[in-house]
Amino acid sequence: MAAPKKSAAQAAGNGSRSLSxxxxxxxxxxxxxxxxxLIRRFEEKAGQLYGMGAIGGFCHLYIGQEAIVVGMQMxxxxxxxxITGYRDHGHxxxxxxxxxxxxxxxxxxRGGYSKGKGxxxxxxxxxxNFFGGHGIVGAQVSLGTGLAFANRYRGNDNVSLAYxxxxxxxxxxxxxxxxxxxxWKLPVIYIIENNRYAMGTSVTRSxxxxxxxxxGVSFNIPGEQVxxxxxxxxxxxxxxxxxxxxxxxxxxxxEMQTYRYRGHxxxxxxKYRTREExxxxxxxxxxxxxxxxxxxxxxxxxxELKKIDAGVREIVNAAADFAQNDPEPDxxxxxxxxxx
Amino acid sequence: MPIQVLMPALSPTMEKGNLAxxxxxxxxxxxxGDVIAEIETDKATMEVEATDEGTLGKILVPEGTADVAVNTxxxxxxxxxxxxSAAAAAPKAPPPAxxxxxxxxxxxxxxEDKEAHARAEAEEGKSKAPAAPQAVAEADPEVPAGTEMVxxxxxxxxxxxxxxxxxxxxDIFLMGExxxxxxxxxxxxxxxxxxxxxxxxxxxxITEHGFAGVGVGAAMAGLKPIVEFMTFNFAMQAIDQIINSxxxxxxMSGGQxxxxxxxxxxxxxxxxxxxxxxxxxxxxxxxxxxxxVIAPYSAADYKGLLKAAIRDPNPVIFLENEILYGHTGPVxxxxxxxxxxxxxxxxxxxxxxxLIAWSNGMTYALKAxxxxxxxxxxAEVVDLRTLRPMDTESIVASVQKTGRAVVVxxxxxxxxxxxxxxxxLMEHAFDYLDAPVARVSGKDVPMPxxxxxxxxxxxxxxxxxxxxxxxxxx
Ligand SMILES: Cc1ncc(C[n+]2csc(CCOP(=O)(O)OP(=O)(O)O)c2C)c(N)n1
Ligand SMILES: [Mg+2]
Numbered sequence: 001m002a003a004p005k006k007s008a009a010q011a012a013g014n015g016s017r018s019l020s021x022x023x024x025x026x027x028x029x030x031x032x033x034x035x036x037x038l039i040r041r042f043e044e045k046a047g048q049l050y051g052m053g054a055i056g057g058f059c060h061l062y063i064g065q066e067a068i069v070v071g072m073q074m075x076x077x078x079x080x081x082x083i084t085g086y087r088d089h090g091h092x093x094x095x096x097x098x099x100x101x102x103x104x105x106x107x108x109x110r111g112g113y114s115k116g117k118g119x120x121x122x123x124x125x126x127x128x129n130f131f132g133g134h135g136i137v138g139a140q141v142s143l144g145t146g147l148a149f150a151n152r153y154r155g156n157d158n159v160s161l162a163y164x165x166x167x168x169x170x171x172x173x174x175x176x177x178x179x180x181x182x183x184w185k186l187p188v189i190y191i192i193e194n195n196r197y198a199m200g201t202s203v204t205r206s207x208x209x210x211x212x213x214x215x216g217v218s219f220n221i222p223g224e225q226v227x228x229x230x231x232x233x234x235x236x237x238x239x240x241x242x243x244x245x246x247x248x249x250x251x252x253x254x255e256m257q258t259y260r261y262r263g264h265x266x267x268x269x270x271k272y273r274t275r276e277e278x279x280x281x282x283x284x285x286x287x288x289x290x291x292x293x294x295x296x297x298x299x300x301x302x303x304e305l306k307k308i309d310a311g312v313r314e315i316v317n318a319a320a321d322f323a324q325n326d327p328e329p330d331x332x333x334x335x336x337x338x339x340x
Numbered sequence: 341m342p343i344q345v346l347m348p349a350l351s352p353t354m355e356k357g358n359l360a361x362x363x364x365x366x367x368x369x370x371x372x373g374d375v376i377a378e379i380e381t382d383k384a385t386m387e388v389e390a391t392d393e394g395t396l397g398k399i400l401v402p403e404g405t406a407d408v409a410v411n412t413x414x415x416x417x418x419x420x421x422x423x424x425s426a427a428a429a430a431p432k433a434p435p436p437a438x439x440x441x442x443x444x445x446x447x448x449x450x451x452e453d454k455e456a457h458a459r460a461e462a463e464e465g466k467s468k469a470p471a472a473p474q475a476v477a478e479a480d481p482e483v484p485a486g487t488e489m490v491x492x493x494x495x496x497x498x499x500x501x502x503x504x505x506x507x508x509x510x511d512i513f514l515m516g517e518x519x520x521x522x523x524x525x526x527x528x529x530x531x532x533x534x535x536x537x538x539x540x541x542x543x544x545x546i547t548e549h550g551f552a553g554v555g556v557g558a559a560m561a562g563l564k565p566i567v568e569f570m571t572f573n574f575a576m577q578a579i580d581q582i583i584n585s586x587x588x589x590x591x592m593s594g595g596q597x598x599x600x601x602x603x604x605x606x607x608x609x610x611x612x613x614x615x616x617x618x619x620x621x622x623x624x625x626x627x628x629x630x631x632x633v634i635a636p637y638s639a640a641d642y643k644g645l646l647k648a649a650i651r652d653p654n655p656v657i658f659l660e661n662e663i664l665y666g667h668t669g670p671v672x673x674x675x676x677x678x679x680x681x682x683x684x685x686x687x688x689x690x691x692x693x694x695l696i697a698w699s700n701g702m703t704y705a706l707k708a709x710x711x712x713x714x715x716x717x718x719a720e721v722v723d724l725r726t727l728r729p730m731d732t733e734s735i736v737a738s739v740q741k742t743g744r745a746v747v748v749x750x751x752x753x754x755x756x757x758x759x760x761x762x763x764x765l766m767e768h769a770f771d772y773l774d775a776p777v778a779r780v781s782g783k784d785v786p787m788p789x790x791x792x793x794x795x796x797x798x799x800x801x802x803x804x805x806x807x808x809x810x811x812x813x814x
Contacts (some may be wrong), residue, residue, distance in 0.1 A: 018671040044372060044391040051348025052411055063373075081561070115594030131560055131597070136584050142550050143585060145556015153513070153539070155565060173581075176550025183545070261373065262389075267351035269384035275375070282373065335473050337595035338629050340653045 003019050021232035026298065028074070032231045033291045034308050036066040036072075039090040040288060041309075041316045042099055046106055047090065050266045054324055055163065059120050062090035064261040069094035069286035070195055071234025072161060079156070081326050083131040083144040084163035086121035087260075091163060095128040103323035111326040115333060136276075138171030140164060145177040149250070150186035159245040163191045168196020169212055175219075178251070180334045182219045187245035189238075190216070190253045193228065195260040200272040209309075212255035221251050228256030229285040259285075342422055345415040345443060348400070350379065357381045359405045359414060364396045372416060377403075377414070394419045398399040408646040460573040466608045475729035477683035480644075482608045489670035497639045497671055498528050498604075498660065499648035502566060504676070506536055509564065512650060515542040515551060516568030516605070525570045526606060526665055552578030552603070556585045557760035559599035559655075566650060569605035572621045572659065579624075586655035587630030602649045603701030604658035607635070608750050609798055611663065615786035620751030622698070625657040626727040627762070632681055636660040637702035641725055644679030652681060661700045682726045684734035690718035693808045694738040696761055697748040701795045701799070704780070705748045710802035717812055725742050727757055735761060744811040748804055775811040780804050 024032065043061040050059050062069075065087075073094040076082075084091045092102050097113065105112025113123040119231035123133040131147060133138040144162025151158040168174065169192050177218050181188050194214045196203050203210050213223030222244070226237040234256065259281040263270045270278075292305060342469045347357065355577040358380040364370060372516070375387045376396065397418035401408055408414065438808040506512045513536075518525045520533040533541040544551040548569065555565040575582065582603060590598035608620040625633045632654055641661070649656040671677070687702065687711050697705040702723050709719040720738050724731065739745050744766055747758035762777040783797045 013785060047389070048348075048391050051350070053344060053349045056352050083557075085399060098785075113594065114592055114596070117594050122589075124589075124593040124597045126596055131557075132589070132593070134585070138580060139553060139585055142553020142561065142581065143557035145550075146554040146559070147561050148557075149554050150558045150561035150563050153558070173549045173553055176545070176547040177554065179545055179547065180550060180554060192409040263386075267386075268356075269386050271384070275387075331467070331470055334470055337591045337593075339596070339632075340598050 004149065021227075021236045023053060023231060024232050024235075026295075026300075027296075028235075029295055030284075030300075030308070032067075032070050032074070033288065033305070035070045035094060036288050037309055037312045038099070038315065039066045039070070039093050040139070041312050042093060042103070042319070043089060045320050046103070046318045047056065047266065049103075049107065049320060049323070055120070056108065056227055057119055058086065058265045059106065059314055060087040060265050061096070061260070061262045064088055064281070064287075065193060065195060065228065065256075065258045066140045067231040067234050068228045068258060069163075070299065072191065072229040072238045074157070074231075075238030076161070076234045079129065079158040081129045081144075081147045081151075081158065081160040082163070083140045083147060083160065084133070085136050085137060085140055085165065085168065086133070087165070088121065088123065088133045092125070092130055092133075095125065095130045097123075097125050097130060099130050099319035100322040103319040104326050107323040107326075108328060109323060109326035110329040110333075111322065112168075115337075116319060116329040117333065117337065128165055138164065138168045138173050141168065141171070141174045142177045144190075145181050145186060145188050148181065148186035149184070152184065152186050157187075157246050159187045159189060160193060160244055161189050163193060165198060166192060166194040166196065166203050166212060167201065167206065169215060170206060174215075178216050178219045178221055181251040182216070182221050185248060185250040187248070188251045189241045189245060190221075190251060192253065192255045193258055195258045197260070197264070197272065198336055199264045199268070202272065213253055216251070218254045223253035223255065225255045225257060226304065228258035228283075229287045231287060248299055341419065342397060343394070343809045345376070345388075345390070345419045347410050347414050347415060348379070348388060348414040349410040350381055351383070354381050354383070354410060356407045358410045359401050359403055359408050360385060361507055361511040362399060362403045366399055368396050370394060370396055377615055390417065391662065392417050394422075396421070406493055447674055455465055473732075475682050477729070477731050477733070478680040479715075479725075480679055480683065480685070483672045488673040490640055490673050491668050492671055493666055493668050494639050494642045494660075495526070495528055495530075497643035497669075498646055499530055501643045502529070502650070503535060505647055505650040506532070506540065511562065512564045512566065513540040513542065514566045514568060515544055515555060517544055517546055517570050519543060519568050524568070526662060528660075529568070530667070531537035538566045539732075548574050548577035549581065549707060552581040553585065553679060555603075556581050556599055556655075559586070559601040560597055562587070564600045564650065566602045566604060567582070567785040569603065571610070571617065571662070572607040573617050573619055574606055575603065575621070582625075582631075582655070582657070583628055587628050590654070591630060597791075598653060598654055600653045602646075602656045604646070604649075605660060606662040606665070607659035608661050609663070609782070609787060612789060612794065613787075613790065615788040620749070620782065622659060622727055622749065622751050623756045623760075625659075626730075626757055628728075630655065631728060632656045632726070633659065633727050634681060635661075635699040636725050637687075637697075637699055637723050639667070640671045640677070641679060641685065643671050643724070644677045645681065645725060645811070647676075647678045647682050651678070656681075659699060663700055664703075679725075682729040684731040685723045685725055686720065686734070686738070687723045688719065688721040690742070692718035692742055693719050693744040693746065693812055694735070694742045695719050695721045695804065695808065696724065696747050697721070698727065698757075699750075701748040701750055703800050704799050704804050707801045708748075708808060711801065711805045712808055715809075717808060717814065719808060724757075724761075730760070730764070732764050732768060735765065739765055740772045741768045743772055744808075745773070746778045746780060746804060746807045746811060748780045748799055750782045750798060752784055753779055754784070756781060775813065778811050780807050
């Protein structure tokens with residue numbers, strides 16, 4: 001690939017952080033608001049259905065982190081691929097997957113994206129280039145690198161996005177992947193969603209290097225810390241990283257600084273942090289409130305915003321209805337889809 | 341419409357909990373995300389967050405109440421403009437749809453008993469696992485009379501299989517440690533870099549977990565990787581990607597996303613390299629639904645089955661054997677020699693006892709058959725070739741004829757492939773067995789280094805002969 005040879009330092013400067021992000025147009029603000037709200041309301045509903053016993057097992061909510069997937073998605077083009085771990089509902093909705101199919105998978109019904117055989121952590125859509133939904137912490141990083149390998153092999157200009165957590169960043173295969181990705185100049189963006197905790201372990205208790213944008217330094221992969229609560233900052237960083245990858249310069253690391261409001265999964269009593277800590281983030285930097293406030297300041301009326309929320313709630317309620325009334329998979333599905 | 345807040349299940353096993361504390365009072369405004377109450381389960385105290393907005397209209401379960409069942413209404417939230425009297429009209433939350441409806445009123449119980457019984461039976465019928473589909477293996481293709489047979493090493497057979505497939509399909513590539521410039525740690529990929537170039541024959545860093553994952557990811561994107569492990573001992577580093585990602589994704593995606601990938605390399609005991617470099621993984625992989633597992637013995641089978649493995653749309657584990665790489669055998673010179681996966685081969689016909697083996701186990705079995713013949717015992721030797729799906733039919737057919745079976749494997753006995761073969765014979769050929777199935781296996785020890793101990797740790801021809809005689813009561 002004829003790639004301009006730039007050094008990592010030239011690209012971004014490790015650990016650098018752009019100060020004030022470029023403004024969004026009104027359309028972009030409204031789009032971001034709607035998509036983030038859809039994720040928020042969807043997750044709230046999922047939490048509720050879990051509480052009613054309609055969703056089983058593990059259920060990891062994305063509330064608080066919405067700006068990341070929504071902002072990154074705004075930087076992509078058709079054909080780019082997305083892969084993530086088990087906290088995946090937001091990624092799927094941002095990719096344009098149908099809320100009904102996602103919710104019905106959570107309830108284990110036949111209309112779910114995996115016919116009810118995958119559940120919350122394992123969903124895929126070939127159509128939307130969403131490659132899962134993976135339950136093993138860190139596995140998606142090598143797999144996402146493989147998606148980028150395929151793009152490079154085919155000589156197209158698609159970019160793959162591999163999302164993972166601050167906890168996952170300490171897995172060995174992450175660094176095996178970093179090495180190969182830079183060595184082979186693979187078009188992959190590693191998006192580290194640093195929400196400060198891996199289950200009950202805070203970043204400072206698990207990580208020798210807590211500036212995750214520097215995790216690629218020994219492989220010469222450029223990295224950047226991004227305010228993951230500001231959808232504009234995410235989009236701007238995404239644009240830059242996507243360009244870098246598309247032009248054949250190899251991988252890019254984005255550390256998204258964010259926060260999850262809910263417990264790790266539904267049964268997490270969250271005793272490792274204080275209520276005040278959570279409230280402070282919610283109050284000071286909620287990604288949705290930020291957009292709402294900017295829109296209100298730009299003279300969009302409360303009514304218009306209420307309408308958006310109502311539209312989103314309608315989608316979510318319809319998804320919940322479908323997910324509770326759709327039948328479970330037929331027993332004959334037990335032995336299908338093991339081989340093709 | 342007023343909305344009922346229900347006692348939530350905070351874990352999949354929770355059935356009831358204590359309502360420890362209300363953090364909002366009646367009449368207070370509530371935003372979604374506000375913590376409204378604390379609930380104690382046997383494991384922890386958890387916070388309940390509101391998901392709806394409005395005013396807390398009425399608290400239905402006071403704080404301090406113990407053992408509140410999941411899904412009991414605990415409060416009512418009123419929307420703007422609704423007053424508390426509306427609380428009474430709050431709709432009952434629908435019971436989770438998948439659960440059966442609660443029992444009917446008592447007076448009707450009698451007449452409904454039968455119905456309920458019938459319903460229960462129908463339910464049970466629905467919850468019974470359907471029969472597992474049986475693998476049907478095709479027969480080997482006919483090799484036309486007069487076809488030239490080329491004598492080649494297994495190493496060459498493998499190389500030819502890969503080269504032929506790579507010429508046929510540009511999506512196939514080979515990756516692994518030392519596969520390109522070095523021509524393969526065991527020289528299996530000799531000449532491939534020269535013919536296909538560095539784009540398709542790729543040297544990886546020593547990074548098994550990582551490159552297995554990269555291979556699976558590339559396969560999920562539609563490419564057809566051949567991933568070589570220098571030996572399968574090192575694939576333990578990668579076994580998570582092989583099993584959790586490669587084998588299970590088709591199922592977990594409801595058939596949407598599979599991966600066509602071959603993991604290949606030498607497996608089993610090598611010579612004098614001690615425990616970490618000498619282990620048979622046949623049983624490990626053969627246990628996994630979603631994988632196919634192939635372990636051939638003859639040069640022709642190596643070629644025909646590797647070609648089949650590369651074409652197969654599923655993840656395939658192709659277990660080779662270092663000791664066999666230099667062995668030669670006749671391979672039919674045909675434009676496209678592909679063998680069916682899942683079909684055993686009768687390597688030697690006989691009527692007195694069946695010897696079942698695969699890969700290097702066949703070496704002992706065939707030699708033992710010759711020894712036995714000298715004593716008037718005609719052994720039938722079945723080469724399994726594929727371990728998953730296993731060709732039960734061929735094994736059973738042979739044992740129906742001979743009434744006796746010995747399984748030969750280099751791996752350990754416990755939970756081994758031999759144990760599986762014995763179990764299948766018990767299930768499907770019990771009435772035909774004239775003696776218990778015997779197993780000749782690797783000894784239950786890590787592989788020793790010392791030459792004498794290593795020899796003892798492996799199966800031997802003498803042990804196979806002895807076992808065969810024992811099941812023949814001779
Ligand atoms: C290999 C592996 N180890 C452990 C787990 C259990 N586990 C699931 S999520 C998790 C924490 C991961 O935290 P992080 O990567 O920060 O992601 P977050 O949950 O914060 O989104 C752990 C330990 C697992 N699923 N896989
Ligand atoms: Mg985390």
